[in-house]
Amino acid sequence: MLMINAYAIQRDLNTWSKPTEFIPERFVDAEAEGGKMLPFGMGRRRCPGEGLAIREVGLVLGTLIQGFEWRRTSSEEVDLTEGSGITMPKANPLEALCMPRQIMVGTLSKL
Numbered sequence: 001m002l003m004i005n006a007y008a009i010q011r012d013l014n015t016w017s018k019p020t021e022f023i024p025e026r027f028v029d030a031e032a033e034g035g036k037m038l039p040f041g042m043g044r045r046r047c048p049g050e051g052l053a054i055r056e057v058g059l060v061l062g063t064l065i066q067g068f069e070w071r072r073t074s075s076e077e078v079d080l081t082e083g084s085g086i087t088m089p090k091a092n093p094l095e096a097l098c099m100p101r102q103i104m105v106g107t108l109s110k111l
């Protein structure tokens with residue numbers, strides 16, 4: 001079995017500028033730097049659910065943003081420290097406040 005170290009590859013300073021910084025713009029264009037990211041693996045055993053996953057993530061995130069107002073629980077930045085584990089969990093769980101957007105209250109109350 002061949003396993004690649006995606007964690008190290010995706011932090012390689014020869015490939016990424018400021019690899020540990022949150023710069024979502026690098027993923028806007030598949031030709032840009034973000035096109036080098038490997039969240040679904042590579043080769044014959046590459047994740048077959050990639051197409052579904054990409055659509056699902058966009059749909060879920062869009063729905064949460066459309067339906068709710070989101071706030072941090074304090075004025076401090078969200079702690080993005082990495083925990084240990086295969087799926088790279090956060091060290092500390094994310095806590096956030098959410099309120100239904102006024103325009104969505106009618107729809108949400110019917111669910």
Ligand code: HEM
Nearest residue numbers: 039040041042043044045046047048049050052053054057
């Ligand atoms: C954000 C969501 C997802 C991520 C980040 C992800 C990531 C991965 C990765 C990294 C692998 C290993 C690839 C390799 O060995 O090179 C994998 C394998 C796999 N994924 Fe996903 N995946 C996601 C969602 C899904 C979904 C939605 C499905 C199915 C509906 C799925 C089905 C599979 C299967 C069956 C394999 C094993 C493929 C094989 O061993 O031949 N994944 N996935």
